[in-house]
Amino acid sequence: MGLMKLAAAGVAISLAMAAQPAQAAQAPAYGFEVVHAYPHDPKAYTEGLLYLNGFLYESTGQYGTSYIRKVKLETGAVVRQVTLPPSLFGEGIVNFADQLISVTWKNGIGFRRDLKTFAVKQQFRYSGEGWGMTQDGKDIILSDGSPVLHVLDPKSLKEVRQIRVASGDQPIANLNELEWVDGEIYANVWQTNYIARIDPGTGQVKAWIDLSGLPETSEPHDPDNVLNGIAYDKTGHRLFVTGKRWPHLYEIKLKPKTAG
Numbered sequence: 001m002g003l004m005k006l007a008a009a010g011v012a013i014s015l016a017m018a019a020q021p022a023q024a025a026q027a028p029a030y031g032f033e034v035v036h037a038y039p040h041d042p043k044a045y046t047e048g049l050l051y052l053n054g055f056l057y058e059s060t061g062q063y064g065t066s067y068i069r070k071v072k073l074e075t076g077a078v079v080r081q082v083t084l085p086p087s088l089f090g091e092g093i094v095n096f097a098d099q100l101i102s103v104t105w106k107n108g109i110g111f112r113r114d115l116k117t118f119a120v121k122q123q124f125r126y127s128g129e130g131w132g133m134t135q136d137g138k139d140i141i142l143s144d145g146s147p148v149l150h151v152l153d154p155k156s157l158k159e160v161r162q163i164r165v166a167s168g169d170q171p172i173a174n175l176n177e178l179e180w181v182d183g184e185i186y187a188n189v190w191q192t193n194y195i196a197r198i199d200p201g202t203g204q205v206k207a208w209i210d211l212s213g214l215p216e217t218s219e220p221h222d223p224d225n226v227l228n229g230i231a232y233d234k235t236g237h238r239l240f241v242t243g244k245r246w247p248h249l250y251e252i253k254l255k256p257k258t259a260g
Contacts, residue, residue, distance in 0.1 A: 027167055028207040032252040034214075039076035040242050040249040045224075048093035048102065048133060048177060051231040051240060055079065056249070058229075059093040059102055066090030068102060068118060073240075076249075082118045092133035092177065094140055096154045101140065103130030110157070124157050134178040134185065136200065141185060143178055147171035149185070149203075165198055167205040172196060179230035181239065188228050193217045195230065195241075209254060216246045
């Protein structure tokens with residue numbers, strides 16, 4: 001997403017541009033410590049990220065430079081890559097079984113690919129915008145920039161239910177890149193340095209993760225180059241984060257924040 005999405009989203013613009021979500025005080029907050037910093041392509045406009053079998057899978061946005069790639073975690077070296085047609089703005093990706101499923105921003109076009117070869121097995125249509133994607137082992141979860149997450153059947157890719165995300169009674173909009181982490185949905189809140197930890201059953205934000213201390217969040221940079229990218233190694237219990245055009249991907253460990 002770029003700054004033009006502020007108008008396109010049409011919801012909670014003041015929340016999106018805030019230093020922190022206005023409702024962050026309503027749930028426990030976590031800081032972090034960096035366990036390791038890995039190289040990340042500083043030209044990658046990260047929209048989707050996941051970790052699988054020792055590799056990162058990443059999708060990027062922007063018209064004409066949207067691609068999907070498989071990357072070596074330790075070096076950032078590209079193992080496999082496909083480029084989307086220049087008319088498409090790439091967004092989230094998710095693995096399911098032997099497939100890699102991706103969406104685009106405003107085009108309403110998605111792709112089902114072979115996980116090993118990236119060959120297109122199916123092109124599909126959906127309504128609304130595509131932002132981030134993840135899966136819980138049973139269903140696929142899609143964000144569209146609103147406070148509503150869409151739960152899709154992985155076979156038909158049709159919506160089966162919705163998750164309305166809120167902190168207390170306040171809806172949380174601009175939910176972007178998603179990751180399933182130990183029974184919770186982690187969601188970047190676009191244009192902030194915060195990740196929401198969401199209860200998938202109730203939609204309530206259980207906790208916030210404040211990543212403001214990462215170098216790329218404090219250095220002067222293009223306002224589009226925001227935090228956006230969460231991946232989880234469920235076997236090694238490792239959490240990775242990055243952002244659009246960030247030169248690093250970080251493995252982090254969460255730490256409860258203390259008052260004051």
